[in-house]
Amino acid sequence: MTGLERRQIKGAACVLMTFLWLMPIAAWADDSEVAIFSPGQAIELDGDEGLALFELVIDGTAPSMNVARLSHRKSTPPPHDEPVSRKRSSVVRLDQAPTEWVVLRLREGWYQITEVDAPFFELPYRLDTSDDPLWRFCVVPGKTAYAGRLFIAKERRTDFVEVTLESRIAFQFETLQAHRDDWFGDANLIYGRAIPDPYVDTLLENWR
Amino acid sequence: MIRTLALVALWTASVGANAFTADEFFTHPDVSAAVLSPDGRQVAVIADVENEPAIDVIDTATGARRRLADQITLGASEASPLSLVWIDNETVAVTLVELRAGVENLLDTKGTRRLVMLTEGTNEASTRVASVRTSGRMVGALPESPDEFLYARSGRVSRVYRVRASKLNDDALPRTKLTRIDGGQFVASNAVASVDGFALHWFEGEGGQPHSVLHLGESGALLSVFRDDGKTDKLYEWSADTMDESADDPVFFPLARTRTEDTYFAVDLSDEERRTIFRVNYRTEEVDEIYRAGEYPIFGVTLAPGASDAIGVQELRDGQVTTVYIDEQGVRYQDEADRDGTQQRIRIDRSPDGQHELFYLEDHNAPGRFEVVHNRQSRLVGSEHPNLNARLTSRLETATVDVDGLTVPYLLTLPGREHPQPWPLVVIPHGGPVDVYDDAGFEPTVQFFAANGYAVLRVNFRGSGGFGDTYRDAGKREYGAGMLRDINAAVAAVAARPDINADRIVVAGFSYGGYAASMLGIRHPETYRAAVTLMGVSDLGLFVAQSDWPERAREWGEDYIGDPWTDAASLAEQSPDMLLDQLRVPLMIVHGGKDEVVDIEHAYRLKVRLDQLGKDYEWQIYPETGHNLGDLEDRRDLHRRVLAFLDRYARL
Numbered sequence: 001m002t003g004l005e006r007r008q009i010k011g012a013a014c015v016l017m018t019f020l021w022l023m024p025i026a027a028w029a030d031d032s033e034v035a036i037f038s039p040g041q042a043i044e045l046d047g048d049e050g051l052a053l054f055e056l057v058i059d060g061t062a063p064s065m066n067v068a069r070l071s072h073r074k075s076t077p078p079p080h081d082e083p084v085s086r087k088r089s090s091v092v093r094l095d096q097a098p099t100e101w102v103v104l105r106l107r108e109g110w111y112q113i114t115e116v117d118a119p120f121f122e123l124p125y126r127l128d129t130s131d132d133p134l135w136r137f138c139v140v141p142g143k144t145a146y147a148g149r150l151f152i153a154k155e156r157r158t159d160f161v162e163v164t165l166e167s168r169i170a171f172q173f174e175t176l177q178a179h180r181d182d183w184f185g186d187a188n189l190i191y192g193r194a195i196p197d198p199y200v201d202t203l204l205e206n207w208r
Numbered sequence: 209m210i211r212t213l214a215l216v217a218l219w220t221a222s223v224g225a226n227a228f229t230a231d232e233f234f235t236h237p238d239v240s241a242a243v244l245s246p247d248g249r250q251v252a253v254i255a256d257v258e259n260e261p262a263i264d265v266i267d268t269a270t271g272a273r274r275r276l277a278d279q280i281t282l283g284a285s286e287a288s289p290l291s292l293v294w295i296d297n298e299t300v301a302v303t304l305v306e307l308r309a310g311v312e313n314l315l316d317t318k319g320t321r322r323l324v325m326l327t328e329g330t331n332e333a334s335t336r337v338a339s340v341r342t343s344g345r346m347v348g349a350l351p352e353s354p355d356e357f358l359y360a361r362s363g364r365v366s367r368v369y370r371v372r373a374s375k376l377n378d379d380a381l382p383r384t385k386l387t388r389i390d391g392g393q394f395v396a397s398n399a400v401a402s403v404d405g406f407a408l409h410w411f412e413g414e415g416g417q418p419h420s421v422l423h424l425g426e427s428g429a430l431l432s433v434f435r436d437d438g439k440t441d442k443l444y445e446w447s448a449d450t451m452d453e454s455a456d457d458p459v460f461f462p463l464a465r466t467r468t469e470d471t472y473f474a475v476d477l478s479d480e481e482r483r484t485i486f487r488v489n490y491r492t493e494e495v496d497e498i499y500r501a502g503e504y505p506i507f508g509v510t511l512a513p514g515a516s517d518a519i520g521v522q523e524l525r526d527g528q529v530t531t532v533y534i535d536e537q538g539v540r541y542q543d544e545a546d547r548d549g550t551q552q553r554i555r556i557d558r559s560p561d562g563q564h565e566l567f568y569l570e571d572h573n574a575p576g577r578f579e580v581v582h583n584r585q586s587r588l589v590g591s592e593h594p595n596l597n598a599r600l601t602s603r604l605e606t607a608t609v610d611v612d613g614l615t616v617p618y619l620l621t622l623p624g625r626e627h628p629q630p631w632p633l634v635v636i637p638h639g640g641p642v643d644v645y646d647d648a649g650f651e652p653t654v655q656f657f658a659a660n661g662y663a664v665l666r667v668n669f670r671g672s673g674g675f676g677d678t679y680r681d682a683g684k685r686e687y688g689a690g691m692l693r694d695i696n697a698a699v700a701a702v703a704a705r706p707d708i709n710a711d712r713i714v715v716a717g718f719s720y721g722g723y724a725a726s727m728l729g730i731r732h733p734e735t736y737r738a739a740v741t742l743m744g745v746s747d748l749g750l751f752v753a754q755s756d757w758p759e760r761a762r763e764w765g766e767d768y769i770g771d772p773w774t775d776a777a778s779l780a781e782q783s784p785d786m787l788l789d790q791l792r793v794p795l796m797i798v799h800g801g802k803d804e805v806v807d808i809e810h811a812y813r814l815k816v817r818l819d820q821l822g823k824d825y826e827w828q829i830y831p832e833t834g835h836n837l838g839d840l841e842d843r844r845d846l847h848r849r850v851l852a853f854l855d856r857y858a859r860l
């Protein structure tokens with residue numbers, strides 16, 4: 001592929017992305033696909049639904065992740081050191097993300113990111129995260145739960161794809177504060193990761 | 209009024225006395241590696257010319273230095289010299305590596321290295337430059353055969369060829385259709401060894417002949433040793449799925465052969481930081497850790513030619529390849545007696561007749577120098593930082609303090625006597641912290657502060673390396689407790705000295721040292737007047753809950769720091785970002801935007817919380833810097849700012 005062809009494809013992708021931004025993406029999603037929205041979008045939530053907030057810093061062709069609801073009904077995180085049964089997983093097509101910040105509309109409960117697909121042109125890559133408790137997040141009815149920053153990049157100089165899910169909430173705190181009203185409205189921001197984080201608990205105590 | 213003026217005058221005098229600015233102190237190394245010609249009459253060095261590499265030759269009898277090739281001659285706009293080897297008394301082979309493309313990729317199969325032969329003329333313009341056009345890499349020189357060297361090509365079958373430097377095409381001459389690439393020397397009749405599969409690395413034996421080879425097979429990688437009949441015996445094998453940089457188990461990748469049978473210097477590919485050299489016996493699978501670099505990843509090890517007691521460890525510093533010389537035991541100072549500031553003197557090369565020897569010298573207050581000894585006469589032939597030679601007047605003292613039944617060693621660097629006493633004290637806890645230690649080698653940051661009138665205290669607190677497994681393991685889960693007690697006990701001992709101003713103590717550290725500095729500032733405002741955290745951890749729970757840590761790293765974190773799930777509360781109690789309401793002293797926060805070891809989130813956690821609490825702090829982010837002190841420009845700026853910050857509170 002020539003550089004010109006690559007630029008043309010990139011340009012076409014930009015047009016497509018703009019188109020996607022304007023369309024109700026959920027209309028295309030089948031049963032096993034989770035709809036993906038920008039945080040500022042007007043999203044109607046059912047009584048048992050909430051939002052999971054992700055920051056996406058992703059690269060590659062058609063990255064996606066699979067999420068599965070855990071059979072854990074308590075509000076406290078599921079046990080980190082024993083298996084937790086889960087429902088069938090659904091796919092989140094990250095290349096359809098309208099912005100760097102996205103929310104997923106999901107039923108209340110705990111979720112496991114079971115797999116991240118990060119294919120690069122010459123390097124198909126799949127990370128199995130199904131047993132890793134660091135890849136869990138919660139959804140609380142009527143709230144927006146911060147689930148972390150998903151990072152996908154091919155490391156320079158190597159054939160290694162880096163995939164991480166980390167808390168970057170302090171790094172982005174200014175952004176979150178700046179969008180307090182237009183992003184979250186009545187859906188208060190809460191800490192949504194399974195790994196305990198007393199700092200973020202303290203930080204968000206006075207969010208409202 | 210007169211008293212105030214006198215104090216100001218005294219302060220000005222103390223700062224002015226032999227003080228260094230950061231710009232003056234921190235420079236690119238003038239000479240970063242040196243090798244002796246076979247006859248001992250010349251030393252070839254990798255030099256720096258206005259931040260660009262060059263190759264110089266120094267006459268060992270007269271000290272006269274002349275340029276063999278600059279970067280343009282080398283054709284190295286994107287490459288840096290990795291190593292030098294004399295082919296004979298006239299020709300030097302320079303291996304260049306493309307820094308952007310492949311220097312850190314040890315499983316490099318893309319040919320990012322290039323070999324250039326430089327043959328001396330009467331002046332720089334007459335140096336003959338001949339590049340090897342055939343893709344591959346140099347195996348070694350052949351000491352018994354002037355003009356000849358061994359060069360390896362990799363492919364489905366990999367071969368080593370005997371090549372004559374004089375038959376390579378001169379880069380300055382135009383090539384025609386009749387020109388045979390590399391003099392047509394890569395032919396079967398010149399092959400001296402071969403192996404099936406793509407060869408990643410060839411290891412020299414005595415006399416320069418191939419001894420063993422690391423190569424790819426059908427199911428993975430193999431380390432094979434040559435027999436006398438030219439065939440190979442498998443010494444070790446890695447399956448394809450284990451030869452992976454994300455592997456959970458260590459993957460010891462051999463970089464150089466030691467003089468001991470079946471034993472190689474190696475790095476662990478699964479260690480993302482790649483800052484440790486191991487000695488690995490691939491037959492018995494015995495592994496010893498022998499050297500750990502401070503800030504930079506290691507990507508190469510070379511044995512000093514002609515000498516059996518030194519190796520060079522190649523680190524990538526500030527975009528340049530830098531060789532760190534260590535003895536074959538891997539430590540710069542082998543025992544307690546040597547830690548007291550005795551000059552490091554390592555023989556790094558020797559002429560075959562033994563008449564000339566090349567030494568690398570380093571002191572706590574003098575950066576590396578290269579010295580040739582001939583007929584018991586020694587001559588300095590190059591220095592890493594000649595601007596600092598004989599200008600640093602600090603003294604080093606070592607002592608111990610007893611804490612919790614442990615004997616805790618520390619190093620105290622005292623400024624020269626031209627700086628008026630009592631001196632302010634800056635405490636610099638080391639990073640790591642486990643298995644890392646401070647030694648009596650040259651440490652630029654320490655000497656920078658000493659040259660600016662500070663006494664500098666470095667404590668090898670529990671958990672530090674180099675003092676045995678028991679001492680290292682005493683650091684388990686003591687990040688915010690025992691380690692800090694050790695530092696405080698040493699500070700108390702030093703503060704009792706009459707030449708130290710106990711009311712002017714500040715603390716600054718990098719990585720774990722930054723964590724320790726924050727914690728000491730928060731918990732002991734009665735001792736420390738200010739604290740600086742450089743790329744420091746601020747939240748222990750966040751640090752041990754990294755999703756890209758392999759299982760082995762997570763187990764290590766749980767063992768040495770704490771379990772992020774079950775110990776969350778106790779980790780929070782030992783985390784600076786959760787204790788900032790208690791902060792009473794000025795805090796400076798410095799971080800790199802590309803830090804992949806301690807994420808920049810750690811710095812922002814401090815910032816956001818301090819903003820919430822309405823507390824002042826100093827804030828400096830270097831967007832392009834990783835988990836180190838940055839390139840030369842950032843490093844200078846960082847030291848300038850940190851010194852100015854500390855001066856505000858330590859020189860009141």
